[in-house]
Amino acid sequence: MIITTGDRPLTEVAARAERLAERLGVPYAPRGNQSITKLFSRYEGEILVVLLEGTRLLRPGRPQLQFHPSMGFVRAKRVLKGEGDPMLEAAGMAPGDSVLDCTAGLGSDALLFAVRGGERSRVTALESSLPLYALLAEGMASYASGIGEVDAALRRINVVHSDHRSYLASLPGDSVDIVYFDPMFREPLEDSAAISPLRAYANSDSLAPGSVHEAVRVARKAVVLKEKRGSGEFSRLGFAEQLRPGAKTSYGVIRIDDRS
Structure with missing residues (x-):
């Protein structure tokens, strides 16, 4: 690169x-x-x-990938208006909570956590792909959305180049309120101008039980997984699926208070 x-x-x-x-x-x-x-x-x-105001990633024979919070920007504006968001509700996030986003991608979910968390929160976004990390870190530092609260939230996110398994293993127990996973779906639900180019760079490995075990050790409140509605990944990895009427995706949750 x-x-x-x-x-x-x-x-x-x-x-x-x-x-x-x-x-x-x-x-x-x-x-x-x-x-x-x-x-x-x-x-x-x-x-x-x-x-x-941003970054662009290019690879021969592939569509270009430009940093943009995409639907995260739309969702952020709703949250700023006081509307709910299913991811934030599944996580049970409150202002000031700390979040570890283990699969940052283009940072849309990390942005939502940062907006809801406010200035007292700490949001860390992990990206194992060096090109994506560079796109995300520089993009978040320079992108201008036209909304001050959104731009401030982007700047507060700590983007780290690391795989989530080793990063989680380095943390002490009960050190983060919420741990979040959004692994790349094996088969896309639909084509998206923002998401489809991401597949050329993102880590496509499925989530390992060991990573979930480490996340449960580290989290104080909840571990959250986004997957396709009805995915077998929820039961395979021990998450309780939170069904949403009409939605194609679901959030699975492990509440730390429910640990045996």
């Missing part, structure tokens, strides 16, 4: 891109008059393009 910018970047954007490359230990390629095609011919792997 390399880091570059768009055409004729502002000095501050080029500086951000160079700092990101240094932090990740990957090459920084000043754009100059080079086309993306030319950059692909000179470097192997993905190209992360740092923009004034």
Whole structure:
């Protein structure tokens, strides 16, 4: 992977891109008059393009992936209006709660947790794919939604490049209020311009029982799993499915107070 910018970047954007490359230990390629095609011919792997307000991830033969909170932005606006959200309700999240999002993706769910949690909450989002981590970390730091509360929530999220199993194992017991999993569905429910390109980069491994065991050890309030409605993953991993009328997805919950 390399880091570059768009055409004729502002000095501050080029500086951000160079700092990101240094932090990740990957090459920084000043754009100059080079086309993306030319950059692909000179470097192997993905190209992360740092923009004034966001990031874009490119790979030969794949659709581009641009950072955008997608439906997370729509849901965040509803939460700011005082409306409910099924994920937050399943998690039993209260303002100030800490959350570990083990499968960050494009950060839509982490954004919801940060909005509901407010300034006193601590939301950590894990991403094991380095290209996705770079897209997410830089995107959350620079994306401008036009709503101050949403942008502030994005900036509060601590994005960490790590697989969830090793990160969970490093934490002391009862150290996070809520642990959340949203693994990539084996078969997509529907095509989505925001989600479909994500499949080229995201970790497609199924969730392991050992990860759930570690999550239960770490969580103080609940461990939550998002899956297809009626998925056998809920029973396989020990979650109580919370059915929602008419919904294609469900949330499974392990309440820590219910542990035997």
